[in-house]
Amino acid sequence: MNHNLPPELESLRGFLPELVAEAEKKVPYASALVTQSAGEMVVKSPADERTNPIPPQPGIRISAWDGATFHSVATSRIEDRDYLRRLTRELVETITVKPGPMPEAGPQMDKHFASEFKEDPAQVTTQQRQDVCRHAFDLLKDFDARIVAPRAMYGYTREYRLFCNRGKLLSSDVSGVSLYVMPMASDGKKQVMNYEGFNGTGHEASRVPDEKIREVADLTVRYLSADKITPGEYRVILDPDITGTLAHESFGHGCEMDALMRGAARAALYVGKRVGSDLVNIVDFGGLPGRNGSIFFSDDGVLAHEPAVLVKDGILQPTLMTDLYSYLHMRDRLPGLKLSANGRLEAYDHPIYARMTNTYFLPLPKERGGMTKDEMIADSGDAILIEQLTSGMEDPLGWGVQLQALRGREIKAGKLTGKLFYQVGMTGYVPDVLASIDGLTTEFDVSSGGFCGKGHKEVVRVSTGGPFVRCRMKLG
Amino acid sequence: MNIDKVKAIVAKTEGLAGWVLRRTETDATTVIRLPGVYTVENGRFIRHDNPHPREVINAPGEEVWVTVYCRRTKDGVEQMGEAQGQFVSDDESAVKATLASLIAAASGQPNQPYPLVDKNAVYPKVELADPRLIDATRPELLARVQQFSDDVLKATAAEAGVDVSNLEVFVRRFHSRVETNAGLRIEYPATRADAEICFIARFEDKVAEHTARLRARRFEELDPVKLVTVGAAQARGIAEAGPPPQYHGPVVLSGEAASDFIRLEAQPLALHCGARAVYEKTSRYEKGKPASGTAPLLGDALTLFSDPLVPFGVSSRIEADALPSRRVALLEEGRYAELFGTLRFYHYLGLLEQGSQPTGYPGNTVVPPGKTKAADLLGSERVVVVKTFSDFRADPASGDFASEVRLGEVREKGKVTPFKGGLLVGNWFAALADMRFSQETMVMGDYYGPSAIRVGNLQVAG
Structure with missing residues (x-):
C-alpha cells in the first residue's frame, strides 16, 4: 500500500513491526516512533531574503517498558536496518522485567492519516512562495516611511510520523502553511514591533487580502504614539488567542497528568469542584482538523478522536490529559482516568510528556447569553480590549498566570475610543480570573500558530482560541 | 556516514561560491525520575x-549539515544567497539531490554579495568538553547521572x-568536524x-513549586x-509568600532575577547591538552614546560583554x-x-x-x-527585592517590560514580607540610567556578573 510517504519512511513503516517483535522477545511491551520533516521557509527583511528547505532531521525512538520504567534508544540513523536491530537488542538485553502495570497494545489497526487542504502546498514552487513573501514585504514597506524594518515569512512544513506497537501501525502526514508579517517601526526615538500570523494546512492560508496586511502596518505606526497602560486591575475583553492561552496556562497545564501525579498541580485537589464561573468550558482536542496543534495520533499511539473536556460549566472534570507513563501509574488510583491523545515529544530523542494540542474555551450560544464582539464592547462600560498575544507562562501549583499582549484598546462607556496601549502585561490568580468571567461571544476562532514548552523546554506546536471573553485582570 | 565521500561530492559540485560542511557525532543520556507519585x-x-x-533514554547519533553559498549576476547586479541543509545518507545520488535543492534555494536570493571565511582564519582555544564526561563509557556515564540524582x-x-x-x-557529548x-x-x-x-x-495548606534549571x-x-539549598529556599519562600504590593520605587534584583534581567537572551541589547539590526536601521545603537538615552546617569554605568570564550561557558563556542x-564589549x-x-553584516x-x-x-x-556590597544595595528605606520572575522578557524593540514576579520581598524597617505575583513594570533602557551593581558575583547558566542589581525606580503592579 502506498501512503504517499517519502520512500525511506514507506520502507521503514513495514520494518517497524520487526523491531517491536524483537524487543518484545524480552519485555512485555515495546513501541517504535519515527519522525521526519520536510518543507521550505522563505524570509524577507530589508537586508536579507532567505529561502531554505526544512531539514529532514529524521529519527527513530524504540521504547521498552519493564513494568515501572520506559527504556528508550533514539538515533538519527534510520536507514541502517542492521544498526537498528542491534540497538533494539542492546536496549532490551539488560532490562529486568518488574511486576507493575502493563500497557495494552489496543486493537489491531493499520492506518494512515493526512492533512486536508484546498491547495496542496507541495505543488507550490519556491518562486511562488518567494512572490507571496515579497508582496507582503512590499505592502508593509510602502505603507509608511516609519516602517523601517518590514519582515515577512512564508513557512511550509511537512511533519511525518510513524508509530508501531504489536497492535497498531500508524502513520501521518501533517502539513502546515503560515504567512507571518512582522513590521518594526521607528520615529527616531522609539522602536515598536507588531506581528500577525495566518495559518492553515494548505497554500490557501497564505492568500491574505492586502487590506489585512495594511491593517497590521497601520497598527504598527500607531504604536509609536500609543501610551503605556497605568498599572491596576481592569475589566478586560480578551481576543480569542489570548482567551485560549488563558485556558492553556490555567487548566491546560494544570490538567496535564504528569504534573498532577507528581503533586505539582493544584487541580488535583479540585476535580469535581468549581474553578470558574459557569460560563467556563475548556477543552483540549488534537483532532480538531487543520489547526496548528492538530495531530492524528499521539506519540504514544493514541488516536486523537475524542476531545478532553477539562472544565465543564465551571467544574473541573476528571478527564485529564495523559501520556502513557502517567496513565499506567495513575489508572488504578484515579477511577475513570483514560489514556488520552496527549503524549507528545519535542523530538525523537526527547521524553514523551502529557502535552496540550488545541486548547480553547467553548463559545457561549446566543440562547445562553452569547454576544457578538460589538455587543460585548457596547455592554462593557469602561474596559480594555486586549489583542495580539506574545507569550504566556503557567503556574499550575500557585495558580498564577502571566500573559503578554501587544496592545490594548480603550473602551469608555461601551465604545472604543481609539486610544491604544502598547505592550500590555496581564496577571491574576487563576480562580479569581475565571470566576470573574461574565461574558463570552458566540465566535469560535482557533487559528493561532504557536508553540508551548513544558516550563522552558520540550517545545511542541499548539494552538489556542475560543470566543472573546470578558473578565477582570491586573494589567501593567 | 562517510564524511570524506560527502565532502568529495560537495567539493566537486558546480555552481557553489563556497561551502561549510559540518559533521557532529552525538551521544546523549537522559534520565528522568519522579521520586514520588x-x-x-x-x-x-x-x-x-x-x-x-x-x-x-540513550541517543547515539550523527548529523551532517552543509551551508552552501551561491553568487549570480542578474540584470547586471551581483547577488548572493545561502542555504543550509542536512545530508541523511552518503549515497551519491542522495547527496547530489540535497545539494541541488540547496543550490536552487540559494541561487534565487537577491542579497548583496558578502565575503566568506578565508583560509587564514584562526580559531580560539576554548575549553568546551569535560574530559571526565567525554571519555566515559556509557555505563560509567549512566552511573554518574544516577549518582548525581541520588545526591540531589x-x-x-x-x-x-x-x-x-x-x-x-541530560548529559550530551558532541564531536564536531567542520570543513x-x-x-x-x-x-x-x-x-x-x-x-x-x-x-x-508544603506547609499545611501552603504549597509551592520552584524549578531549578x-x-x-x-x-x-x-x-x-x-543547588538543593537554593532551590528548597526558593520553594519555601514562594509557599510562604503573600499577595503582591502596589509599589513604586527602588527594586533590588537578586540571584536568578538579576541574571534574567541582564543576560542577553531576555533583554533588548541582543537586538540593538546586532550588526544586522544596525544595518536594517531597527536599532537604537549609536556608538559612544549612552544606551540609557538622555537621562542623567545616577548609578553605576553598565559594561557588558558578549563572551563566547569563557572556559566551559554554556554559551561558549569556537x-x-x-x-x-570572539569576545566583544x-x-x-x-x-x-x-x-x-557575522562577516556579512560587518x-x-x-x-x-x-x-x-x-x-x-x-x-x-x-x-x-x-x-557596592549586596547587603548595602538594600538601603535603609522601603525597598522591593525580586528573587525570581515567572518569565522575564523585555520587548526587544522598545525595552518595555511587565513581567510576573514569582517570588519577591518588601523590606521595610527590618521587616521582610515575602510576596508572589504582581507585575514588575518598567523600561530596560530607562533602568540603565539608575542601576547599581553588587561587588559579589555569580555564575548562573551563561551569565557571569553581579549577584544583585539595584534599579532606582520601577513599579510593582500588585
Missing part, C-alpha cells in the same frame, strides 16, 4: 514512593517540608551536563548540596558557521561600544574594511562586578 485523599496530597526512573534526593531529604517532584538530567571550501578544517569535542529539578514545598558543561559545576568566535561604561555580527556596515573582526553569534553575558 501523589494521590489526593480527603483534600490532601498523599505521597507514594516511586523508586524507579520514569524513563532512561539525599540532600533534599534534609530540607524540612521540601520534596523533589521531578528530576531530569570549508577554503581548506579550513577544525575538530573539537564538547559536553553538556544539564538538569531540571522541581522542588515542592541548571546548565553546565561539566558535572562538577552542578553541586547537588548547593566557531559559528566556521567563523571564529557591547556596552562600555553605559555607552554603546561594539556590535556582534561587511555591509563597512566594519571589516575598518579592520574590525566579526564576532559570530552572542556568547555568554559577562558583566564586571560593581562597587
Whole structure:
C-alpha cells in the first residue's frame, strides 16, 4: 500500500513491526516512533531574503517498558536496518522485567492519516512562495516611511510520523502553511514591533487580502504614539488567542497528568469542584482538523478522536490529559482516568510528556447569553480590549498566570475610543480570573500558530482560541 | 556516514561560491525520575514512593549539515544567497539531490554579495568538553547521572517540608568536524551536563513549586548540596509568600532575577547591538552614546560583554558557521561600544574594511562586578527585592517590560514580607540610567556578573 510517504519512511513503516517483535522477545511491551520533516521557509527583511528547505532531521525512538520504567534508544540513523536491530537488542538485553502495570497494545489497526487542504502546498514552487513573501514585504514597506524594518515569512512544513506497537501501525502526514508579517517601526526615538500570523494546512492560508496586511502596518505606526497602560486591575475583553492561552496556562497545564501525579498541580485537589464561573468550558482536542496543534495520533499511539473536556460549566472534570507513563501509574488510583491523545515529544530523542494540542474555551450560544464582539464592547462600560498575544507562562501549583499582549484598546462607556496601549502585561490568580468571567461571544476562532514548552523546554506546536471573553485582570 | 565521500561530492559540485560542511557525532543520556507519585485523599496530597526512573533514554547519533553559498549576476547586479541543509545518507545520488535543492534555494536570493571565511582564519582555544564526561563509557556515564540524582534526593531529604517532584538530567557529548571550501578544517569535542529539578514545598495548606534549571558543561559545576539549598529556599519562600504590593520605587534584583534581567537572551541589547539590526536601521545603537538615552546617569554605568570564550561557558563556542568566535564589549561604561555580527553584516556596515573582526553569534553575558556590597544595595528605606520572575522578557524593540514576579520581598524597617505575583513594570533602557551593581558575583547558566542589581525606580503592579 502506498501512503504517499517519502520512500525511506514507506520502507521503514513495514520494518517497524520487526523491531517491536524483537524487543518484545524480552519485555512485555515495546513501541517504535519515527519522525521526519520536510518543507521550505522563505524570509524577507530589508537586508536579507532567505529561502531554505526544512531539514529532514529524521529519527527513530524504540521504547521498552519493564513494568515501572520506559527504556528508550533514539538515533538519527534510520536507514541502517542492521544498526537498528542491534540497538533494539542492546536496549532490551539488560532490562529486568518488574511486576507493575502493563500497557495494552489496543486493537489491531493499520492506518494512515493526512492533512486536508484546498491547495496542496507541495505543488507550490519556491518562486511562488518567494512572490507571496515579497508582496507582503512590499505592502508593509510602502505603507509608511516609519516602517523601517518590514519582515515577512512564508513557512511550509511537512511533519511525518510513524508509530508501531504489536497492535497498531500508524502513520501521518501533517502539513502546515503560515504567512507571518512582522513590521518594526521607528520615529527616531522609539522602536515598536507588531506581528500577525495566518495559518492553515494548505497554500490557501497564505492568500491574505492586502487590506489585512495594511491593517497590521497601520497598527504598527500607531504604536509609536500609543501610551503605556497605568498599572491596576481592569475589566478586560480578551481576543480569542489570548482567551485560549488563558485556558492553556490555567487548566491546560494544570490538567496535564504528569504534573498532577507528581503533586505539582493544584487541580488535583479540585476535580469535581468549581474553578470558574459557569460560563467556563475548556477543552483540549488534537483532532480538531487543520489547526496548528492538530495531530492524528499521539506519540504514544493514541488516536486523537475524542476531545478532553477539562472544565465543564465551571467544574473541573476528571478527564485529564495523559501520556502513557502517567496513565499506567495513575489508572488504578484515579477511577475513570483514560489514556488520552496527549503524549507528545519535542523530538525523537526527547521524553514523551502529557502535552496540550488545541486548547480553547467553548463559545457561549446566543440562547445562553452569547454576544457578538460589538455587543460585548457596547455592554462593557469602561474596559480594555486586549489583542495580539506574545507569550504566556503557567503556574499550575500557585495558580498564577502571566500573559503578554501587544496592545490594548480603550473602551469608555461601551465604545472604543481609539486610544491604544502598547505592550500590555496581564496577571491574576487563576480562580479569581475565571470566576470573574461574565461574558463570552458566540465566535469560535482557533487559528493561532504557536508553540508551548513544558516550563522552558520540550517545545511542541499548539494552538489556542475560543470566543472573546470578558473578565477582570491586573494589567501593567 | 562517510564524511570524506560527502565532502568529495560537495567539493566537486558546480555552481557553489563556497561551502561549510559540518559533521557532529552525538551521544546523549537522559534520565528522568519522579521520586514520588501523589494521590489526593480527603483534600490532601498523599505521597507514594516511586523508586524507579520514569524513563532512561540513550541517543547515539550523527548529523551532517552543509551551508552552501551561491553568487549570480542578474540584470547586471551581483547577488548572493545561502542555504543550509542536512545530508541523511552518503549515497551519491542522495547527496547530489540535497545539494541541488540547496543550490536552487540559494541561487534565487537577491542579497548583496558578502565575503566568506578565508583560509587564514584562526580559531580560539576554548575549553568546551569535560574530559571526565567525554571519555566515559556509557555505563560509567549512566552511573554518574544516577549518582548525581541520588545526591540531589539525599540532600533534599534534609530540607524540612521540601520534596523533589521531578528530576531530569541530560548529559550530551558532541564531536564536531567542520570543513570549508577554503581548506579550513577544525575538530573539537564538547559536553553538556544539564538538569531540571522541581522542588515542592508544603506547609499545611501552603504549597509551592520552584524549578531549578541548571546548565553546565561539566558535572562538577552542578553541586547537588548547593543547588538543593537554593532551590528548597526558593520553594519555601514562594509557599510562604503573600499577595503582591502596589509599589513604586527602588527594586533590588537578586540571584536568578538579576541574571534574567541582564543576560542577553531576555533583554533588548541582543537586538540593538546586532550588526544586522544596525544595518536594517531597527536599532537604537549609536556608538559612544549612552544606551540609557538622555537621562542623567545616577548609578553605576553598565559594561557588558558578549563572551563566547569563557572556559566551559554554556554559551561558549569556537566557531559559528566556521567563523571564529570572539569576545566583544557591547556596552562600555553605559555607552554603546561594539556590535556582534557575522562577516556579512560587518561587511555591509563597512566594519571589516575598518579592520574590525566579526564576532559570530552572542556568547555568554559577562558583566564586571560593581562597587557596592549586596547587603548595602538594600538601603535603609522601603525597598522591593525580586528573587525570581515567572518569565522575564523585555520587548526587544522598545525595552518595555511587565513581567510576573514569582517570588519577591518588601523590606521595610527590618521587616521582610515575602510576596508572589504582581507585575514588575518598567523600561530596560530607562533602568540603565539608575542601576547599581553588587561587588559579589555569580555564575548562573551563561551569565557571569553581579549577584544583585539595584534599579532606582520601577513599579510593582500588585
